[in-house]
Amino acid sequence: MADSSLSVRDREFFLAEPHVAALSVSAGQGRGPFTVPIWYQYAPGGEAWVLTEAGSRKVRFIETAGRFTLMVERVMPTVRYVSVEGPVTRTVPGTDELLREIAARYLPPDKVPAYIEFANAELGEQVAIYLRPEGWLTADLGMADGRSRARSRTTAGDLIAKSPL
Secondary structure, eight states, rough: OOOOOOOOOHHHHHHHHHHHHHEEEOOOOSOEEEEEEEEEEEOTTTTTTEEEEEEEEEEEEEHHHHHEEEEEEEOSSSSSEEEEHHHHHHHEEEOOHHHHHHHHHSOOOGHHHHHHHHHHHHOOEEEEEEEOOOOOEEEEETTTTSSSEEEEEEEHHHHHHOOOO
C-alpha cells in the first residue's frame, strides 16, 4: 500500500481548524483515561492550549500526569483524524483576552460578547494549559469513492532523524 499519510503541513493545518477536540489524560492507575470534549487553540508549528475551570478534575489529572492528548476528527469529505500528545509546558491564569480568542474561534462574532459574559459569571476561575506537541497519530481513512489512506505515527524524534541538518 502506498504511503499517503498526512504530511507535517497537512496535520498541522488540520489541527489548526476549529474542531471540537477530545482531551484525554491519565485518570490514575487502574482507571481508563479521563476523556472530555473541549475547545482548543493551535497555530501550525506552535503549542496547543485549552482553557478550562481551574478547580476541575481535568486540571488535577493534567497536573498529576504532566501531559495530555488532543484528538480531532472529521467525516467529510474523507474520514480524517489527528491525535497529538505531549507535555504541559505551562499553566497560566485565564484572561478575558484568552477567553475572547478561543470563543471567537468557535462562535459567530455576534455571540462572543454574550459567551464571555456567561463564562465570567458561571464558569469560575479559568486556566490556560499549554501542550508541546511530541507524538502525532494521523490518518485519512478514505475518500468518498472508497479509496483508502494509511495511518501514520510520527514523533519529534522521527522528524529530527529525517532532517537534512
